[in-house]
Amino acid sequence: MPLSFVxxxxxxxxxxxxxxxxxxxGGAESDPTFTALLDRYPAALASFRKQARAGxxxxxxxxxxxxxxxxxxxxxxxxxxGSATRPRYLEDAAQQIARDWPRENIHTLALARPxxxxxxxALRGVLAEWLDASPLSVVVYEDHLPAVRAAEPWDGAxx
Numbered sequence: 733m734p735l736s737f738v739x740x741x742x743x744x745x746x747x748x749x750x751x752x753x754x755x756x757x758g759g760a761e762s763d764p765t766f767t768a769l770l771d772r773y774p775a776a777l778a779s780f781r782k783q784a785r786a787g788x789x790x791x792x793x794x795x796x797x798x799x800x801x802x803x804x805x806x807x808x809x810x811x812x813x814g815s816a817t818r819p820r821y822l823e824d825a826a827q828q829i830a831r832d833w834p835r836e837n838i839h840t841l842a843l844a845r846p847x848x849x850x851x852x853x854a855l856r857g858v859l860a861e862w863l864d865a866s867p868l869s870v871v872v873y874e875d876h877l878p879a880v881r882a883a884e885p886w887d888g889a890x891x
Contacts, residue, residue: 733885734864737856739875740882743768745842747802747871747884753822753846754806756791758784759813765844765876769804773797776804784808792824796836803838805829809846817847819858826862833868840886841870 742750742765752769755761758781760770770777776797783789789808797804807825809817829841847855852874863870871884 733867733869735860736871736885737874738871738882738884740873740877740880742842742844742873742876743772744879744881745802745871745873745884746886747840747842747869749796749803749805749838749841751805751807751841751843753809753817753844754780754784754795755810755812755815756784756789756808757812758782758789761813768878773800773804776800780806791818792821792828794825794828794832802842805841807846817851817855819854822846822855822858823862826859830862830866830868833866839869840884841868842884843870843872844876845872845874 752766760766776799779797780789780795783795789795791808791811793808795806795808807822809821809825845852859872869885871882873882
């Protein structure tokens, strides 16, 4: 399915998995969406941080937390907190999702825009290249608007 691009609150998504960019050191990002993520998924982020600091999550990997609904996925797309999002890392993580979604039982993804506005045009192309042709339904939240529910392709259907 082609990617959908929306503006709204990713935390109101009805997708099975909420996806965010993260860094290989497991450090907290200085972003309001990531701060909200810390508030909602503290155990998941503690587990991610522990694995990242142990070197088990290399750049370009995708990590999934299934102990909450919706599930959480963190894509390791930066070397450290505050550093640039690397297109090659995003490409590796997107390839992993495109390859593994049936085995992981993932059908709907709500993805927060990885990286800053200046990086977004190149990163958007990477996502489109690897996920557009997939049967996976992906909504990319380009801008976080708290408390605003965005229309998603799976509205009215079970995710």
